[in-house]
Amino acid sequence: MNTNNNVYTVIYTTLIVVVVAALLAFVSQSLKGKQDANEKADTISQMLTAAQFGTKAEFQKIGNAAVLAKYAEEIGEAFTVDVNGNKVADLPLDKVFSPKELKRQNYNIKGGANKTGEPEIPVFVFKNGKTVVPIYGAGLWGPVWGYIAFENDLKTIAGAYFDHESETAGLGAKIKDDPAFQAEFIGEQPDFSQANVFEIVKGGAPAADGKSLVDNKIDAITGATMTSQGLDAAIDTWLGAYAKYFQTAAPAKECDMPCCQDGGECENKEVEE
């Protein structure tokens, strides 16, 4: 057979492309459920890590099912807010935001051509009073995102976890891999009154006695200026969008606290338990 015939060539290539495309579409569809479940468990373990329920390595070890169970046990409420700090809608307790959804909301916050609607950004409140919010932005090579947890005063950072798609291993990748960098956030207080909510400072944040001051500044990563700046911008953008929520919701929470200590709400809870 003459395999160099034009008709044969066209038919052959068409056929092979159709067969391969059909196969890939089938595989992609049948594996999608598993992949989404993996991504969801990964996202949840990031939130749990930020809220200091354990380390990422621990969550990876216990497996997806245990991570979901832990989350179901700890999560109190979840809802979305707009940039004015008003609650938009309640979220089901098993709903988390994938990096893709964060990306869409990132466009909505920043505006411009890719904006699809008004920002509706999620707030996750755990039963122990910690509030976790996501951040998303551009690193050096690809997107960076993560979660920042706040104490129940809604002012002090309780923990943070960051992830990235393709930052340089050993340098920018430290935002994810270096627990020491993430630990720097603990105890700091973002300044919601200004546009520069949080700063990752090149050359060292102000410190006394070797400890970083309680302010909105931490040390950047050596050798990863661009990633540090990208993460800084991502935090500013997202915490900026949450600023109204944190400023308006904070007094209400503070009021709750004494009530709880006086035994008002807690007593009821104890009876229930």
Added chain:
Amino acid sequence: MNAKLKETILNPIFKGNPITVLVLGICSSLAVTVTLKGALVMALSVIVVTGISSLILSLLRNTIPGRVRIIVQLVVVAMMVILVDQILKSFEATYAIDKQLSVYIGLIITNCIVMGRIEAFALGNKPWPSFLDGVANGAGYGMILLIVAFFRELLGSGTLFGIDILNRFGYVPNNLVILPPFALILLGCIVWVQRSIQKDLQEK
């Protein structure tokens, strides 16, 4: 097993190693050798892709129109790479490592070893030897990857497969080792060692 098949399998491992002798696949060997685990998953992925795409194309070799053979090869290799990526993403155990390797799994398609072996071997040989040739070349590539990753993880992070080896003795991980240029230096050293053992590789 006859001598020719044996040669097909053993040659790519040492005498005709795709990285150190043919100098193919350098790019990914710089990128994925920071940790042993990453290098191992990458090596296995490449073995699967080279082995099976060599097999498929060898089966199709008499039907492929000569003028579009590169395109047909690309389609088959791309299919294999996407399949491997999708499967790695689907299992709990490999999800994290797939995330870490990110684009490099997808970039196996541009790895010259795959296309090189198909062009040079699979299109002119029967399916079984072609499959073995693909697997052996993938293994030769993987072996170098693991050697480089061994030194980079040990000296760059003080660990092996994530288990602390040197740090407990107060070793300070060397940042230079983590950066891609060091992989090139290591590769150079491996080529040097191989050429001093295998004198016929030296140019007169």
